[in-house]
Structures are given as C-alpha cells and as structure tokens.
Amino acid sequence: HKSIESLQKAFINQPEPRLKHVHIPKMRMIMLGFRRSGKSSAGNTILSMVTFISKRTSTCVRRQGEVDGRHVTIVDTPGWWKSLPVADTPELDKEEILLSMSLCPPGPHVLLLTLRVDMSFTAAEKKSVEEHMQLHDERVWAHTIVLFTHGDCLGDVTVEELIESEGEALQWLVEKCGNRYHVLNDENWNDGSQVTELLEKIEKMVAQNRGHYYEIDLKTLKEVKQKRKAVERKAKARAKKQRQMRKMDSTMKGKILVLHKFETI
Template identity: 35%
Template sequence: LKHRVPVNIQDTPVSSLSPIRIVLLGCGGAGKSAAGNTILGQKEFRSEISVTAVTRECSAAHTTVSGRSVTVVDTPEFTSINTEQSMTEKRRSVYLSSPGPHAFLIVFPLNKRFTEHEQQIMQQIEMMFGQEALKSSIILFTYGDQLKGEPIEELIEKNYVVKRAVQQCGGRFHVFNNRDQSNREQVNDLLQKIDTMIEQNGGGHYSNQML
C-alpha cells in the first residue's frame, strides 16, 4: 500500500476530437516503445529488439493524430526485480501526462509465451497506481503478425494469465502489428476504444489528488 498513489477519476466532457493522453506500461522486449511510435506515426522513442530494459526513464511525445492532439508517455520496463527508483520513475508518468492519462496501455507481446510474469506486472501496476488505474487500462497485444490468422479471442480464452489480465481491464484489449506502422486503421481503432472507455468512466481521466 505504501506505493499506492492517491487517485480519482476527474470528470471532464469527452469529444471525439478532444486530446488523448496515453501511458505505456510493459516488460522488456514487449514492443512497448515501438507501439508508442506506431501510435504517433513517427519515431519518438528508442526501440530495438532486446529482452533487457531499453527505456530507463519516462519520456513524453506529442503529435496530432487524425486531427486530435495525442500525448504518449513511455515508461521504464517492468523487470523481475523492480527497485524503488524504477517504481518512482513509472509513477512520474502521471505527472508527464498532466492533468492525468486517459489510458494506460499494458503491453503484452504475442511473440513469446505468457507466464506468471505478466500476472506480476498487473499486481505491480495496481500497487503503484491503485485499482482505479485498471478502470482506465487496455491490454495492448503487440506482434499481431504472430497470430497467423488465429483469432485473438481464442488465445485469450486458452491462457488463464492473459484472460485474467483482460478481465481486470474490463474486457478491453487491442492488437497492434508494430511492423506495419503505415497501417493507421489499427491506431484509429485503438483511439476509438479509448474514447469508449473514457465515456464509460464518465468522461474522466486518471489523476493524482494533488496536495
């Protein structure tokens, strides 16, 4: 509990052209930074194929996507050992997306087997940001080309860890093919899902209770 950030969902009107603020969360090698670049339609975050941490500190990038302002905050990767310093840095993402993110995208890669590590990531997110954060979260599956025609719903149903994570996020998920950054339809579909989630949250965003 000591790591929990006091939060509330701030009520604000939602519009299809209103700004969207996104925080990316995930482990090393998940394609998290590449997903951020895909959303932005340009290379803003360092991205490379690696199982070790590439992102050491939070960074934010802004652009216009389909006529609306989009802010994406990349965060340090989750590892098997998360230090107080790395957890503090992840929490800083809320301030970089001030007044608060509309969506946490929890990145799960489809190019490797899902294990209890993904379950631990969900627990760490809840510990750092509180349960309210999951109301503003979507599971983002990367390396969508690895599905090879298999419906993502079947994969979710077959794997308890993944199914549980999706359930914790209110059944919300999306699939990205990071190799096809020119495919803007996958980005627009994601933004529509975020809009729907914002409406379900009463038109609000996640926020620290600033003291």
C-alpha cells in the same frame, strides 16, 4: 477457460457508456509493461513516426504528434522484468512509473498495458503485472487497455483464440481491464485503421468513465517528488565531495612532486 465466443461477446457487450460519445481532441496516454514488450515501437506506430528509441528506458520519455484529428501525447515508462516481483524492481524505476502521471497533466486518459502476442503470459507474469499496477491504486484498472504488440506474429490466429489458449492468467488480466484489448501490428504503419480503432476504443472507455481521466493521488505524487529531490541532493553532495577529494589529491601530488625535485637538486 473462457470460450472464444464468450470473449468476443464480453468485448462487444461492454457496459453502455454513461456518456453517449466522447471526442478527445487532446488525448493523453501512458505506456506500461515488461521490458521488451514493444512499448516504444507501439508508441511509434500510434504516432506514425520513429520518435521513441527501442532500448532500455531508465527515465520516462514524452512525445507528441497529430493523429487522426487529435493531438496525442504519449509517455513511455521504464519496463520491469517479466516474472520478477515489484520488490525486485529498482526504486528509481518505480518512482519513474509514478512520476509519469505528472508528464501528461492533469492525468492520462488511458494506460496502455503492453504484451507481446508471441510471448507466453504465465501466473508469475500475472503476479508481476498485478504488483506493478498496484504502484498506483485500484482505480487504475478502469482506465487500462491491454495492448497486444507484434500483431504480425498472430498470423491466422485471432486475438480471442490467443487469449483462450493462454489460459487463466491472461484471461484474468483481460477481465481486470474490463475486457478491453487491442492488437497493434508494429510492422504495418500503412494500416491507419488499427490506430483509429484504438483511439475510438479509448474514447469509448472514457465515456464509460463519465469523461474522467485517471488522476494520481496528489499526496503520493508529492511524496515521490520529495523523495526524488532528497536523492538528487545527496547525489550532488556526493559528487561535490568527490570533486573536492580529487582536487586535494591533485594538490598533494603536486606538492610531493615539487618536494622531490627540490631534494634532487
């Protein structure tokens, strides 16, 4: 168990940025996480407008806006079920998560891994997150921040107290993300400081990464795109065949009807 004091110390004493300061006028973000983890509402809070619809996302959605002197691009991705392994996530969802990178070229500055503060984080959920993050590669962790959503549910409890009380699984995740985390109150859009603070944390992380953003492996991206095109071609061929079958069926029915009328004369 990590104490609250050690968590706060780890957060404050993150490695000194290799660059003194990075201001990102055009910031690119990707939202990742479980289904119903608050990805869409967090995106709306960051952009200060209702632009993401809080419902099941089957394809990636990109939205943009001006935030605190920066042009921000956010890509929302399909979520996965909390405690299910990556093998049980539909292939199309996994492809969408990978293809999200191509919607914010040349790559995202940050991946915001969303967790609700009012839901537990178990060993099964830890395994699920780890497997889904491995859809990318190990480098992705250096560009990830844990974003706790529904911050209003914390009440008088601090996020450090939450992390300590949740135990090893959540502590492992926070450490894996370099002790980077942020709480967002989705119900309080009037508090612009919480978004400003998040943007500053992102810029500090990018400075620690020598100004680099996350770049997906181009070979992987090419393979996913080729696979997606092959699926689309098969779907189109199937749809064309079904239309032809319906047309033939309709023609046959018409001939039978004419023949029936002829026989009754």
